[in-house]
Amino acid sequence: MTTKQRGRPRLFDRDEAIARAMRTFWEHGYEATSITLLTEAMGIGARSLYGAFGSKEALFKEVVDFYVTTYGAYMGRALGEEPTAHGGIARMLREAAGQLTADDRPRGCLVVFAANDNATASAGAERILRTHRAAFTAAFEDRIRAGIAAGELSAQVNPAPLARYFAAVFQGMSQQARDGASRTQLEEVAATAMRAWP
């Protein structure tokens, strides 16, 4: 059913181009990443970029989707694979300390930092990231709720505030990674944060 494409085939690998664009956005944020910076990193011309992705914002959306299913996937894995809510969130924060400070990639979490202004040109990018931030906070809340249903946690525990607390810790860890904090330092933050568990 999938008919072969008709015209001239493109000279670059689309997925590889997205991966390279991701690194650039991840390093500089949305606004500070210019089309020139992108085309250099992706190894293609500006016209090809627009032909393949449509606009800077559309490319960014694809980049973020790629990011959350690759570099961001450890989060869902930690929450899903651990038998308890406590274990899942503890593992998520512990692994985040390593992920946010790894040498082979930019520091911090792309979703947390890449756009912070919702009144200028980056409003669309900011909206995209905000949605993802709400999504991982909701994932924490779901896991806590499941822990309550399983009897791991008291029914008196309020899931939403607890989830927001862990989201705040994660976001703080992300910025501290950007500021140069080491993996060990962030692991200490994660361990301290878990002491607030009810």
Place this chain on the structure above:
Amino acid sequence: MTTKQRGRPRLFDRDEAIARAMRTFWEHGYEATSITLLTEAMGIGARSLYGAFGSKEALFKEVVDFYVTTYGAYMGRALGEEPTAHGGIARMLREAAGQLTADDRPRGCLVVFAANDNATASAGAERILRTHRAAFTAAFEDRIRAGIAAGELSAQVNPAPLARYFAAVFQGMSQQARDGASRTQLEEVAATAMRAWP
């Protein structure tokens, strides 16, 4: 001893201009705040801005210094006025929930969010903010250290990681405020965070 200035007096109040520039930077961040945006907010011409402040980055530095001594002053007050380290940090976080979400000003903390890229034009601004972030983390650490010296906390407690933890919580609260969290929600985060106290 203070001789009167010689030439034509400037037509605007310098401090008032800084206060207005602060609001603009606070809303949009460093990079997204253009000179045009600034001159409109400050009610002066571009030439006057450069005459009085030198450059965008120099103005930003004055703005940040003004910010930390006014809107950011509650932090030092909370840490200094409370008799215990626990009380000081708890009050700081509780008050932050209100400060970060107040209706009469942009949301979040200027020092936490206004610049996130250290590889482009905003490198200088980012360095300024990073210094202030290190400063408030150091203030937390000093207060914890004093608590240990006073016998409030065990000598086994390691001050630096605990300070970094509370800094992370504060930074997370700031971004959640930007994302629309309510004062009550942030107060819940602050209260939860204090349960990790040793």
Place this chain on the structure above:
DNA sequence: CTTTTTTTGCAGTGCTCGTTGCAAAAGGGA
């Protein structure tokens, strides 16, 4: 008054931004 010093408004500097029109190039389908 004149001189001196500073601020002001205006216009414009060179540069970069995201984006696009155009025609040549390059492949598949008939």
Place this chain on the structure above:
DNA sequence: TCCCTTTTGCAACGAGCACTGCAAAAAAAG
């Protein structure tokens, strides 16, 4: 072979960026 479709490189678009040269304007100092 000749179409048809798509991608490519090139050059440029108007707009906005941080910043500045210049001369008129305004006030204190002499």
